[in-house]
Amino acid sequence: MTVSVIETTGEDHRIARLAALAISLMWIDAALPSPVPGIKPGLANIVTLVVLRRHGLVSALWVAALRVVAGSMLLGRFLTPGFVLSAAGAMASLLVLWLLSWLPRGWLASVGLSIPAAFAHMAAQLLLVGIWFMPGLNLWPLVPGFALFAWLGGLVNGLVAERLLRNT
Amino acid sequence: MRAYLALLRPGDWLVALGGAALVAVLMQHVWLAGPADHVLVRQGGHVFCVAGLLADREIVVPGPLGLTRIRIAGRRARVESDPGPRQLCVRQGWISRPGEAAICLPNQVSVEIVGRQVVYDSLSY
CATH class of the missing domain: 1.20.5 (Single alpha-helices involved in coiled-coils or other helix-helix interfaces)
Structure with a gap:
């Protein structure tokens, strides 16, 4: 009988550790009472930002993917609409972060990355709701409110991420 | 800080x-955007009709595919029927806020709600 051994590298351990951190922040996020469904600070994105700036896009992609899949399993919403929304938001914000990574280094710090990512997150989720979950419903009256909170969340998360990056 | x-x-x-x-x-x-004031119906890029939202009525717009029927009722407007294949503008349902629009691309008809503030006419000058 052959015993297969999975070799893990130091990077795997680092990604697992960071994903676990992101998942715990996602839990705090889910536990916070929210006045309107859909308005959340998105604390786990702080981890995505820190990983992106310190270890690059591939690591950030891994951490975000693990967080969305494992986190939603732990919260009991794997493959529910909430999971689909969370995955779409994560993909859209990573796409924007990837596009922004083409800008020359030094132009933007965490805040400049975090706000566009938060807007992309919100836009992808609203689009998904408007096209797939509740087609025909007029979501426009909600857009300014969501945009305001995305801006605020992006700003605060960006500041926290920048602070973590400079102090650790 | x-x-x-x-x-x-x-x-x-x-x-x-x-x-x-x-x-x-x-x-x-x-x-x-202010309160909704009237409906602007376009066909093939030209204004077909401007109708107030206060009076309930039906507007029938002929296009290349056939007739698009627009219903105004209760200060809202909707496309009631359209010959287009995908029925996107019909499924959009009622529109009532300024800037909202239902567009029936195949039949080249669009219905747009217009608010009071954006309208400038020669009387304003």
């Missing part, structure tokens, strides 16, 4: 201000 301001680079300021401006524009357009 100062410690947090030091965390921002010039590009961050630009992005943050741009984002705030985007939010302000969205609020202005969506929330402060």
Whole structure:
């Protein structure tokens, strides 16, 4: 009988550790009472930002993917609409972060990355709701409110991420 | 506070201000557009008809595929029937806020709700 051994590298351990951190922040996020469904600070994105700036896009992609899949399993919403929304938001914000990574280094710090990512997150989720979950419903009256909170969340998360990056 | 301001680079300021401006524009357009006033119906790029929202009525617009029927009732408007294959404008349902529009692309008909403020006519000058 052959015993297969999975070799893990130091990077795997680092990604697992960071994903676990992101998942715990996602839990705090889910536990916070929210006045309107859909308005959340998105604390786990702080981890995505820190990983992106310190270890690059591939690591950030891994951490975000693990967080969305494992986190939603732990919260009991794997493959529910909430999971689909969370995955779409994560993909859209990573796409924007990837596009922004083409800008020359030094132009933007965490805040400049975090706000566009938060807007992309919100836009992808609203689009998904408007096209797939509740087609025909007029979501426009909600857009300014969501945009305001995305801006605020992006700003605060960006500041926290920048602070973590400079102090650790 | 100062410690947090030091965390921002010039590009961050630009992005943050741009984002705030985007939010302000969205609020202005969506929330402060004023009450809906009338319906603008276009066919093939030309204004077919301008109708007030106060009177309930039906507007029938001929297009290349056939007739598009528009219903105005209760200060709202909707496309009741359209010969287009996908029925997107019909499924959109009632529209009532300024700036909202239902567009039947195959039959080249569009219905747009217009608010009071955006209308300028020669009397204003």
